[in-house]
Amino acid sequence: MFLARIEGQLVASAKTDHLVGRTMVLCRPLNDAGINHEEADEQVVAVDLIGAPQGSTVIVSTGSGARQAAGVEGSVDAAVVGLVDYLVIDGDRVESEG
Amino acid sequence: MFLARIEGQLVASAKTDHLVGRTMVLCRPLNDAGINHEEADEQVVAVDLIGAPQGSTVIVSTGSGARQAAGVEGSVDAAVVGLVDYLVIDGDRVESEG
Amino acid sequence: MFLARIEGQLVASAKTDHLVGRTMVLCRPLNDAGINHEEADEQVVAVDLIGAPQGSTVIVSTGSGARQAAGVEGSVDAAVVGLVDYLVIDGDRVESEG
Amino acid sequence: MFLARIEGQLVASAKTDHLVGRTMVLCRPLNDAGINHEEADEQVVAVDLIGAPQGSTVIVSTGSGARQAAGVEGSVDAAVVGLVDYLVIDGDRVESEG
Amino acid sequence: MFLARIEGQLVASAKTDHLVGRTMVLCRPLNDAGINHEEADEQVVAVDLIGAPQGSTVIVSTGSGARQAAGVEGSVDAAVVGLVDYLVIDGDRVESEG
Numbered sequence: 001m002f003l004a005r006i007e008g009q010l011v012a013s014a015k016t017d018h019l020v021g022r023t024m025v026l027c028r029p030l031n032d033a034g035i036n037h038e039e040a041d042e043q044v045v046a047v048d049l050i051g052a053p054q055g056s057t058v059i060v061s062t063g064s065g066a067r068q069a070a071g072v073e074g075s076v077d078a079a080v081v082g083l084v085d086y087l088v089i090d091g092d093r094v095e096s097e098g
Numbered sequence: 099m100f101l102a103r104i105e106g107q108l109v110a111s112a113k114t115d116h117l118v119g120r121t122m123v124l125c126r127p128l129n130d131a132g133i134n135h136e137e138a139d140e141q142v143v144a145v146d147l148i149g150a151p152q153g154s155t156v157i158v159s160t161g162s163g164a165r166q167a168a169g170v171e172g173s174v175d176a177a178v179v180g181l182v183d184y185l186v187i188d189g190d191r192v193e194s195e196g
Numbered sequence: 197m198f199l200a201r202i203e204g205q206l207v208a209s210a211k212t213d214h215l216v217g218r219t220m221v222l223c224r225p226l227n228d229a230g231i232n233h234e235e236a237d238e239q240v241v242a243v244d245l246i247g248a249p250q251g252s253t254v255i256v257s258t259g260s261g262a263r264q265a266a267g268v269e270g271s272v273d274a275a276v277v278g279l280v281d282y283l284v285i286d287g288d289r290v291e292s293e294g
Numbered sequence: 295m296f297l298a299r300i301e302g303q304l305v306a307s308a309k310t311d312h313l314v315g316r317t318m319v320l321c322r323p324l325n326d327a328g329i330n331h332e333e334a335d336e337q338v339v340a341v342d343l344i345g346a347p348q349g350s351t352v353i354v355s356t357g358s359g360a361r362q363a364a365g366v367e368g369s370v371d372a373a374v375v376g377l378v379d380y381l382v383i384d385g386d387r388v389e390s391e392g
Numbered sequence: 393m394f395l396a397r398i399e400g401q402l403v404a405s406a407k408t409d410h411l412v413g414r415t416m417v418l419c420r421p422l423n424d425a426g427i428n429h430e431e432a433d434e435q436v437v438a439v440d441l442i443g444a445p446q447g448s449t450v451i452v453s454t455g456s457g458a459r460q461a462a463g464v465e466g467s468v469d470a471a472v473v474g475l476v477d478y479l480v481i482d483g484d485r486v487e488s489e490g
Contacts, residue, residue: 008132010101075099114376171362313473
C-alpha cells in the first residue's frame, strides 16, 4: 500500500463490466508524506471504495488484494482503501498532506 | 491501473495459446495526464478488451485481474479495460491526451 | 521482501473492513542495508504483524503473501513480517540500521 | 507484458524442480520498440515457452500468468510467450528490433 | 526472475511463522550480468531454497510463485530458486559474476 493524493476522476463510457458503476480516481503517490512534501512522477488509477474527496490523502492498495476488496473477478488492480486522518512520525502528530 | 496511449499493435505468429486471436497493443503510460503531457520511458504490451483506437487514451490493468478480465488461464498480465472520455481535475473537465 | 525502517504510523478512521483494528505503519525501504546507509525515495504503507517499534529495521513482504500472512481476504498488499536483529555481510556481523 | 530482446541463456545445475528441463533465457526489455531503439538497464530471466532464437524480439509475461503458462506450481514468475514478427506504429509496419 | 549476488544473511528472531527456520538472504540484483558488471541500487530479501553460498550468482523468483516454491501459505514473496553455473551470451560462454 502507499499514500497518495486524489487528483481527479476519470470518465470512461467504454469499459469492462467490472468497472461499470465504479468511481475511478486518479491518484498521485506521495513519496515523503509527513516529512517533506514530495509527489511521485507517475499517476495511478484506482477504484474508490471509501468515498474519498478530491485532494485528500488516501491509502491505495494494489494487486489481487485491491480486486478482492472491490469484490470483482477482474480488471481492478488498485483501490482506495483508507482515508488518512493524520500521521504519527517519530512520536509527533503530523497532518497528512492533502 | 494506469493511463496510457495506444502507440501501435504487435503481430506475433508464434505465441502461446492464450494469446491466439487476441489484439495485442503497445501502450505508452502517461505520467501526468490532465496536467502536463508527459509519457513514460517504458512501453507495456496489453491485450485489448474494448477495441481501443490507435492514439486513444486508455486504462490499463495489470496482473491477475487483467488475466481474469481477458478470460484466460495464463500468459496475459496486462489488459486495456477502459477508454477514457475525459478527466475531471480539481473540478474542471480536462480532455484526455490521446 | 525488502528491508525498511519504521518511520511512523497512520491513523485512518474511514477504511475498508480488512484494515479495521490493524496497526498501519509507514516504512522507508533501505537500499543498502549493512553496507552504506541509504534510504529509498518512496514510502510503503504496511500492516504490522510483529509489533515493530518506531525506528526499527524490519522485513516487509508484499503482494498476496502479505495479505495471507495478515489473514484477510483483501486490501492488504504489504506486511511487516520480521524484526531484524543483525545482518551477516561477507561473514561479518553488522548491526541493522534502525 | 513487455517487449524484450533475447540476450542469452542461463545454465544452472542447482535449481528447484519447477525449473528442471526448462530453457531459461536472459531478456533485455526494450523501452521504445518501433520508435527509437532503447534498452532497459535491468535484465529479466524468463522461461522460454516458444523456442525464441538468440537476438529475437519477444513478448515477456510476468507473475502468476507466466507461471500458469509454464504449467508449474511455483518458481516461475516470467515467461517468453510470443515471438514478434513486426509492429504497426501509427499505421506503418515497423520491423521489430531484434 | 532476475539474477542477483548473495550479499549476506539476515538474523531476525521476531518473525511470522512462515519464516521460522528459513535462511533469509540479502540479494543484490545484477543489471548487466555477463556483459558489464553492474549492480542495482536496491536490495531484495529472499528465502534461500537451494543453499546458495555467499557471493554466488543466483536466480531470484518473486511473488506467488516464490511463495509456492517455498511451500508456505504467506509472508514469502521472493526466493532463491537457482544457482547460476554460467551464461551463454551471443553464443559465448561467460562466467557468472559472483
